[in-house]
Structure formats: C-alpha cells, structure tokens
C-alpha cells in the first residue's frame with residue numbers, strides 16, 4: 135500500500151480524468167484505508183472477489199468490473215455494480231440488460247476494443263462494434279447505458295507503440311460518437327491507462343485511468 139503515491143497520482147490528474155483504483159488481489163483493509171482518504175471508485179476483475187468485497191465494505195463505493203465477464207456470472211454483480219468496462223459481445227450486453235432490469239437499475243457499460251498487438255487480449259474491432267450497434271436487439275435494451283470505450287495497450291517498453299494504440303482507441307471513440315451517439319452526452323468515457331502507461335493515456339484523451347500496482351503494492 136502506497137498512500138503517498140496515491141495522492142501524487144490524484145494530484146497529477148487533469149480535472150476530466152477519474153481514477154479507478156484497481157484493488158484486485160488487495161485486501162479489504164487496503165481498500166478501507168483508501169476509502170478513508172476519500173476515494174470511492176474501485177475496480178475488480180473477478181466476480182467472486184468483487185461480491186465478497188462489496189459485502190464487507192461501505193455501500194457508497196462505486197464498483198467497476200474491469201475484467202473479462204462471463205454471461206452466467208452477470209447476475210451476481212448486477213445488483214450493485216456501477217460500470218462494466220469490458221463488454222465485447224451483444225449476448226453479454228443483452229444479459230447485462232436483463233439482470234439490470236431484474237434489479238430495477240441501469241448499468242453503465244463500455245465496449246472493449248482490441249488495440250494491442252498481443253492476441254491474448256479480448257475486445258472488438260470497430261467493424262464488430264458497428265455491427266453490434268446496428269443490431270435491432272441492441273436498440274431494444276433499456277437497462278444498460280453505453281458510456282464509452284475501453285482498451286489495453288500492448289505490454290511493451292516501446293512508448294511510441296503504446297501511444298499509437300491509445301490514439302487508435304481515441305479515434306474509435308470519436309467515430310462511434312459521431313455515427314451512433316451524436317447529441318448524446320452520456321457517451322463520454324475512454325477507459326485507458328494503467329500503472330505503466332497512464333501518463334501517455336491521459337495525453338491521448340483518457341477519461342478513466344485504471345491503476346493498481348502503483349497504489350496497492352509497496353514497491
């Protein structure tokens with residue numbers, strides 16, 4: 135846990151960028167400590183771990199699910215999750231809508247794009263996203279709100295490559311905004327940037343940085 139580092143990150147963020155503190159693998163006590171510093175937005179990538187932490191911690195925490203989400207597990211987090219970052223298919227979006235409706239709520243979602251060179255990372259192409267957004271089934275969904283895009287850059291020390299990938303995500307965001315979300319001010323988030331690349335992500339237009347190890351490990 136590195137509270138000083140947390141404050142230096144928070145102090146360095148431009149006003150339009152929010153921090154998702156990625157607390158995966160970190161104990162409840164660390165999250166409590168950050169909560170006492172006033173932080174409210176936390177990110178987790180495993181359903182069971184998120185459920186457990188949600189039960190044990192204050193109810194006004196905004197929980198963001200940032201990992202790959204299986205359809206059959208949506209029901210466990212639908213009662214409380216604030217935002218799901220990594221939506222990469224229409225069937226998943228339909229399931230999130232269904233479970234949100236059961237709980238009388240709306241769940242904010244981001245479409246995940248494949249911008250990295252590694253093929254292990256999940257995500258859509260621009261074409262696939264356009265197909266999803268043009269699908270009649272998408273247009274009937276009332277309990278999800280698509281608020282933007284999310285992506286992860288290649289794990290590399292080549293800053294230029296990371297920059298190009300973030301620029302690509304930004305241009306995907308602009309294109310979708312123009313073609314599908316014109317005059318819709320709720321489509322506004324670009325979730326990109328982690329411990330090693332968040333400064334570049336902010337330069338390239340990030341509005342949500344997802345930072346874990348810089349805050350939670352005491353290196």
Ligand SMILES: *Cc1c(COP(=O)(O)O)cnc(C)c1O
Pocket residue numbers: 156158179200201286328329330344345346347348
């Ligand atoms: C773990 C994780 C992060 C945070 O990574 P750090 O390098 O620890 O900052 C961000 N986004 C996703 C999707 C993650 O799984």
